[in-house]
Amino acid sequence: MSAEDDGGTKRSGEQDAPNPAEQVTLGLITDPDLPERVARHLADELPEHLGDEREWTVEVDVDPVTAGLHGTRDILRATRDRLQQRNWDYAITFTDLPVRANGRPVVADANVDEHVAVVSLPTLGGTQPYRRSRQVVLQLADELTGREGGADHRYGLDSGLTEVVAPIRREGEHDDDGEVDIRYTATRTRGRLRLLSGMVRTNxxxxxxxxxxxxxxxxxxxxxxxxxxxxxxxxxxxxxxxxxxxxxxxxxxxxxxxxxxxxxxxxxxxxxxxxxxxxxxxxxxxxxxxxxxxxxxxxxxxxxxxxxxxxxxxxxxxxxxxxxxxxxxxxxxxxxxxxxxxxxxxxxxxxxxxxxxxxxxxxxxxxxxxxxxxxxxx
Structure with missing residues (x-):
């Protein structure tokens, strides 16, 4: 088959150029100290674990003001402001603040519409904070991006050992100000023990x-x-x-x-x-x-x-x-x-x-x- 001259059509054997992957940025906002170390560790390994058709970039921002506020709703609002300032697509804050709601330790809160979430590190316990933080962040990424199966317990959050030690449950939160859409909590008794061990580890x-x-x-x-x-x-x-x-x-x-x-x-x-x-x-x-x-x-x-x-x-x-x-x-x-x-x-x-x-x-x-x-x- 002969090549076309100037008709704007493809020449014989010419392949379609691959579409460039969509660039997505996830911001991790942290308290200084342990949360910062956890976030910087995750920044190196999250892109390959987040893997989908998009290309992920993870940035770390140490901000004691945002992560050190006194409630997750305030932290979510501050996280949203920082997301807009830095022009991120999604943002998750790590805080040392031990959070409880209705007598239960709160592992994470998320506002899906605003693409922001907050993780309470002490609630993850005193051992393996890096691995558990990665599990929670991957789960939150599914929630924030609307990825199929995002509502399911995955990445080890529903493992047999976790169910025995301190089960983590997903809840839909319907508060008056609409800041929290999704909440992950631990159980009252076993969750408190894990929260206590996490507080000691943080110290x-x-x-x-x-x-x-x-x-x-x-x-x-x-x-x-x-x-x-x-x-x-x-x-x-x-x-x-x-x-x-x-x-x-x-x-x-x-x-x-x-x-x-x-x-x-x-x-x-x-x-x-x-x-x-x-x-x-x-x-x-x-x-x-x-x-x-x-x-x-x-x-x-x-x-x-x-x-x-x-x-x-x-x-x-x-x-x-x-x-x-x-x-x-x-x-x-x-x-x-x-x-x-x-x-x-x-x-x-x-x-x-x-x-x-x-x-x-x-x-x-x-x-x-x-x-x-x-x-x-x-």
Whole structure:
């Protein structure tokens, strides 16, 4: 077949040019700290998981004002404003705010018409926040884009383990202002436990070890004194395992109680309403668990260091002569336990030198620290 000249028709063998893929942008708005890390992790892997005939771009915007508002409806409005400013197609906000509605933890709220949604990270629990966040975002993307099957539980949200630990349910929300079209919630009891673990994870209790510098310095200094005191060696050697455990737990409890009392970390109710009572209980429980884990990590780390120092600096014959019987490795553990326990108790006194702001910064994540600061100002 001969080629056409100037008739505007295709030449022989010429193929149709492929249509360029539609460009779609998803914006992720986050609080600083853990939500930002989660969002940046998802930004790298979401495009391939979102895969359809369109080409997806994911952008991250760290905005404490948007993500740190006090309710999901306010966050959705602020998310919509940011979507319009940045000319995104869809926007999802990650917040550290623990959200509850009708006694149930809220995993996510979405406004389908406005193409915006908000995810409460603490409600996803204290383990695997990256994987669970990806599951929720993919589900929300189906909802916001109107993709077929968007109303179904997919991407692992309906897995057998999730159904056992803390089931996630989809609800249609019909509020007066029309901000929330779709809501994902957890169950009352199991969902609260997962929410609590997520709040503790958000606080990152392991940071407490180096955040309380004065308490750590007092604990280390007292441990060094205990290492040089033969009386401490003998006391530790005479106590049985049960008393040693009780003393260790007691020293951790003393430091935790001192931190709460000295720096006003115990939150008080503002009203007698059941909602306020439940909220205060939730925040206080997360505070106690955060401090217990943080101080426990401090105790364990100090104990390991003290065992190594004792093995290095205390000869077996010196320890045997002081105790009056042969000294094996378990005696070194007992020795280290004695001055570690004493050091942690001294750390309670050292924590008094910390400022309230320093303790809040060490004990809480960004969002909770901000909330406590605002509450104190009020």
């Amino acid at each position: 990152q209790p392991w940071r407490l070890v180096f955040g309380l510098r004065n308490a750590l310095a007092a604990a280390v200094a007292t441990s060094a004194f205990g290492l040089s005191s033969s009386t401490i060696w003998q006391i530790g050697d005479q106590l049985g395992p049960m008393r040693q455990i009780i003393a260790a737990v007691g020293s951790v409890a003393v430091l935790v109680g001192w931190l709460i009392a000295a720096h006003g970390l115990w939150e008080k109710r503002r009203s007698d309403s059941p909602q306020d009572r439940e909220q205060v209980l939730l925040y206080n429980t997360s505070t106690v668990l955060t401090l217990l884990i943080g101080v426990g990590v401090m105790y364990a780390g100090l104990f390991v260091v003290n065992v190594l120092i004792a093995l290095l600096l205390v000869p077996p014959n010196l320890l045997s002569s002081t105790l009056g019987h042969p000294a094996d490795f378990t005696r070194y553990l007992t020795l280290a336990w004695g001055f570690t326990t004493m050091g942690v108790v001294a750390g309670a006194l050292g924590s008094s030198l910390e400022s309230d702001a320093a303790v809040r910064q060490a004990a809480y994540g960004y969002r909770e620290e901000q909330r406590r600061r605002e509450r104190e100002t009020e």
